[in-house]
Amino acid sequence: MTTFAFAILLVISLLGYWLNRRTALAIRRDGARLHSLSGYHGLYSLLSILVPVFVLTIVWLIMQGSVVDSLIMNSLPEGVLDGLGEGQSQLILAEIKSLSRGQTFGTPEDWKIAAGSRLVSLQATSSMMLVAIVTLCALGLLILAKKRVTATFRARQGVEWIVSGLMVFCSVVAIFTTVGIVSSLAFETYKFLQMVPLTEFLFGLNWEPQIPIRADQVAAAGAFGWIPVIVGTLVITVVALFLAIPIGLFSAIYLNEFAPPLVRSTAKPILEVLAGVPTVVYGFFAILVVAPAIRSLGASLGIGVSPNTALAAGSVMGIMLVPFISSFADDALSAVPRSLRDGALALGATRAETVLNILFPAAIPGIVGGVLLAVSRAIGETMIVVMAAGLIANLTANPLESVTTVTVQIVTLLIGDTSFDNPKTLAAFALGMMLFIVTLIINIFALRFVRKYREAYD
Amino acid sequence: MSVITSELAAVSEESTTTAIRRSLARRKRKQVILQTLGITAISIAFLMLFILIASLVSTGHTAFIQTHVTLNVFVDPEEVPLSRLPRGNFDDVLAASLAKSIPGVDVSDRATMRKIEDIFSNGAQFKLRDMVVENPDLIGQTVELSVPVSDPYDQLNKDQIDRNTPEQLRRLKDNQLGYFDALQAAGMISTPINTGLITNADSRFPELAGLKGAIIGSFWALLVCFVISFPLGIGAAIYLEEFAPKNRISDIIEVNINNLAAVPSVVFGLLALAVFIGWFGLPRSVPFVGGLTLALMTMPTIIIATRAALKAVPPSIREAALGIGASRQQVVFGHVLPLAMPGILTGTIIGLAQALGETAPLLLIGMNAFITSAPSTPFDSATALPTQIFIWADSPERGFVSRTSAAILVLMAFLISMNAIAIFMRKKLERKW
Numbered sequence A: 001m002t003t004f005a006f007a008i009l010l011v012i013s014l015l016g017y018w019l020n021r022r023t024a025l026a027i028r029r030d031g032a033r034l035h036s037l038s039g040y041h042g043l044y045s046l047l048s049i050l051v052p053v054f055v056l057t058i059v060w061l062i063m064q065g066s067v068v069d070s071l072i073m074n075s076l077p078e079g080v081l082d083g084l085g086e087g088q089s090q091l092i093l094a095e096i097k098s099l100s101r102g103q104t105f106g107t108p109e110d111w112k113i114a115a116g117s118r119l120v121s122l123q124a125t126s127s128m129m130l131v132a133i134v135t136l137c138a139l140g141l142l143i144l145a146k147k148r149v150t151a152t153f154r155a156r157q158g159v160e161w162i163v164s165g166l167m168v169f170c171s172v173v174a175i176f177t178t179v180g181i182v183s184s185l186a187f188e189t190y191k192f193l194q195m196v197p198l199t200e201f202l203f204g205l206n207w208e209p210q211i212p213i214r215a216d217q218v219a220a221a222g223a224f225g226w227i228p229v230i231v232g233t234l235v236i237t238v239v240a241l242f243l244a245i246p247i248g249l250f251s252a253i254y255l256n257e258f259a260p261p262l263v264r265s266t267a268k269p270i271l272e273v274l275a276g277v278p279t280v281v282y283g284f285f286a287i288l289v290v291a292p293a294i295r296s297l298g299a300s301l302g303i304g305v306s307p308n309t310a311l312a313a314g315s316v317m318g319i320m321l322v323p324f325i326s327s328f329a330d331d332a333l334s335a336v337p338r339s340l341r342d343g344a345l346a347l348g349a350t351r352a353e354t355v356l357n358i359l360f361p362a363a364i365p366g367i368v369g370g371v372l373l374a375v376s377r378a379i380g381e382t383m384i385v386v387m388a389a390g391l392i393a394n395l396t397a398n399p400l401e402s403v404t405t406v407t408v409q410i411v412t413l414l415i416g417d418t419s420f421d422n423p424k425t426l427a428a429f430a431l432g433m434m435l436f437i438v439t440l441i442i443n444i445f446a447l448r449f450v451r452k453y454r455e456a457y458d
Numbered sequence B: 001m002s003v004i005t006s007e008l009a010a011v012s013e014e015s016t017t018t019a020i021r022r023s024l025a026r027r028k029r030k031q032v033i034l035q036t037l038g039i040t041a042i043s044i045a046f047l048m049l050f051i052l053i054a055s056l057v058s059t060g061h062t063a064f065i066q067t068h069v070t071l072n073v074f075v076d077p078e079e080v081p082l083s084r085l086p087r088g089n090f091d092d093v094l095a096a097s098l099a100k101s102i103p104g105v106d107v108s109d110r111a112t113m114r115k116i117e118d119i120f121s122n123g124a125q126f127k128l129r130d131m132v133v134e135n136p137d138l139i140g141q142t143v144e145l146s147v148p149v150s151d152p153y154d155q156l157n158k159d160q161i162d163r164n165t166p167e168q169l170r171r172l173k174d175n176q177l178g179y180f181d182a183l184q185a186a187g188m189i190s191t192p193i194n195t196g197l198i199t200n201a202d203s204r205f206p207e208l209a210g211l212k213g214a215i216i217g218s219f220w221a222l223l224v225c226f227v228i229s230f231p232l233g234i235g236a237a238i239y240l241e242e243f244a245p246k247n248r249i250s251d252i253i254e255v256n257i258n259n260l261a262a263v264p265s266v267v268f269g270l271l272a273l274a275v276f277i278g279w280f281g282l283p284r285s286v287p288f289v290g291g292l293t294l295a296l297m298t299m300p301t302i303i304i305a306t307r308a309a310l311k312a313v314p315p316s317i318r319e320a321a322l323g324i325g326a327s328r329q330q331v332v333f334g335h336v337l338p339l340a341m342p343g344i345l346t347g348t349i350i351g352l353a354q355a356l357g358e359t360a361p362l363l364l365i366g367m368n369a370f371i372t373s374a375p376s377t378p379f380d381s382a383t384a385l386p387t388q389i390f391i392w393a394d395s396p397e398r399g400f401v402s403r404t405s406a407a408i409l410v411l412m413a414f415l416i417s418m419n420a421i422a423i424f425m426r427k428k429l430e431r432k433w
Helices: A002-029 A038-075 A086-100 A110-147 A155-195 A198-203 A227-258 A261-276 A279-301 A310-334 A338-346 A351-380 A383-388 A406-414 A423-457 B002-064 B090-101 B110-117 B124-134 B151-157 B174-185 B212-243 B248-260 B265-279 B287-312 B315-323 B328-357 B360-364 B385-394 B399-429
Strands: B068-074 B142-148
Touching: A002 A038, A002 A110, A038 A086, A038 A110, A038 A155, A086 A110, A155 A198, A155 A423, A155 B212, A155 B248, A155 B265, A155 B287, A155 B328, A227 A261, A227 A310, A227 A351, A227 A406, A227 B002, A261 A310, A261 B002, A279 A310, A279 A383, A279 B002, A279 B328, A279 B385, A279 B399, A310 A351, A310 A383, A310 B002, A338 A351, A351 A423, A351 B002, A351 B265, A383 A406, A383 B360, A383 B385, A406 A423, A406 B265, A406 B360, A423 B248, A423 B265, B002 B399, B068 B090, B090 B110, B090 B124, B090 B174, B110 B174, B124 B142, B151 B174, B151 B399, B212 B248, B212 B287, B212 B328, B212 B385, B248 B287, B265 B287, B265 B360, B287 B328, B287 B360, B315 B328, B328 B385, B328 B399, B360 B385, B385 B399
Parallel strands: none
Antiparallel strands: B068 B142
16 A cells, blocks of 8 residues: 555656646747746656655654554553553553454454454555545645746756755755664663663673563573673774784785785785675684684693683684774875885885884874774674674683673674563663764774874875 | 004994994895785785685585485375375375385384484475375375485585494484485485575575575665665765855764764664664564665765765866856756766665675664565565574574575675676776866
């Protein structure tokens, strides 16, 4: 039905284009001089039908669900919802919905069956109304637009005004996204902080979110201190950087200064392949190859290594970051002005001395910016650690033990069915908020570093 | 005097030269060390890439073929009566036919017969059932049927099970090895190319599991992502690059877009979960929501690529068009945008390739559900390629290891071809000014 509504809208707007264009052409044929080209008259009609009705349809579709739900819940017989919490009435609604889809479990009460059939009819009515309203509005706008076609009508300005509005809307979507991220995280975090005090979250040394869901369930009491989680994240990040920074930097120096052009032009795309590998692939690589290798190496040395060690996850993440760091370092080295390099070489410095003493210090801000961005990537990286790191929060700095990370906790807390009313789910949003803040701060620093550095030589 | 000075000079000259020579040797050594370090670093990176690909290929290539057993099934009217269709003891029929080919099997022993049943995949009986339901005349006749064998036997045939391990540690006991050898000796075992990997949807049984649902799910999600992010991204980029006044608001938008490009993907998943599913009440696990989420993540990439492409169009084009009386929008939409299009499309394809490999946000909106049918619209529950890889990587069955690697190879094939198209377009279409 919705597709039908969109189809009607499209047909009517195309009709509007054709009608207005034909009218404009007729006016010109009668000898009048048009202000705008006939195509603009058509476009004006098309846009002034399409845009408002499309927005209306989207709003309708977003609202439809909740309006229908509340109509159903209000129409239930007196007394059946008395004394029920929000969760239980949600369950009843879900049952009615599955009844309306024809899925019957057990023997539902008669009033539920009645509500189910009412839901079906309400949904049908709603879609019929949508189609009717779309048709009426579109036709109304069609007539309005048709009336405006005159020789002096400034159709081009009208079209350009609408198009400008659309473009402004497009650029504001990015802002909406950020606002959406911040507000949704803040909203759920606020609910979380009403159940768990902020000091416990920020400074607590225990993270045991496995709280009982039902009253009779045996589970831990629940502890929500994020320190062990962020420490685990940092351990893995440090391991990753230990691997990625030297490899990335030295390969950038080699490619930039020493490599023959042929090597450079083949090596750079190969490094880019490493950058394009999806992280879920790296995660599988970690559990398939790296973790068993580290474990058997540890066994042969007589060191106990836990099965999902931070070392495995960290080193695979390091491989992922190599192309990232090397491309940033390469850009930074290439951006150092030629005069500095030529000056050093003319004074008799070897190429190694030029790189180490002249180019590298000059490129440091760019390289640091790149490393900072790599840190923020490592902290926010999800799939590698979800697959290869541990689930239990473990306050340790030993990379041979199993640690967990912020992203692992977010994913494990939210996988499966989630309801937005217990601290376990909300804790994931609180962690997400902290992750967002930390990465945002690092990114702003990094971008500022890079930009400042670019200004220095441009 | 002069003799002495000249002698001194000769001595010091000699020592300076040797000193310089010595230090030069040291300095050259330093250069060699730096160069060696660089070559080592780059070789390590390449080695890692090689190990990554080699391990995926070596574990994944076996999933591209599948062991089948071909048998003549006598559809026994007593086990499968016409009146009970589509019900019937199809598994017993299959087991009885298979038992005939293995010498020394006691058909009346139930335990042995169950072992025999385990040789072929659980899906075999449904294949037979569908054949019989479609053509009930087959009842009472003998049909030739090629069905996949179950995972342990598939592994055995691919030499993944070592016959030398002690019996109690092996997944297949000695008598089971005997059954298989008998079938092989009878020429009933074949290894055709595993088309099921592409044409089947997900399954609990590795030998039946395929990527159809995941590929179609990814397709829908990418389509939604493209339809939303492409126009929005281009619109925003054109506005910011060509029309926006240079003021605080434009600055904020610009900083905001750069930051959005660096927000961790899992945060977008949280946004989708809270807003699209929690507030708007959109359903879980559907490619439409996945596509919406990916669109928000891809948009900054497209905006940045589009702005770079617009910037690359020389100002003379704009000035010429303005000079002959075009309006600013006519300049942009008639001249600048068409010239920038190859660059924009290249950036978009690269952005979509990133979106195709993105996993974390899809996990949070529930696209890692177990779904055994392919979605027919973007509003049906589905998985996507990367989440399917995640599910299979988590599955304990041995056969899923090679399936996971094979799925990764399929995903990488898609990514590589998308990137190849992007590179091709950049080479062929982009203009140098």
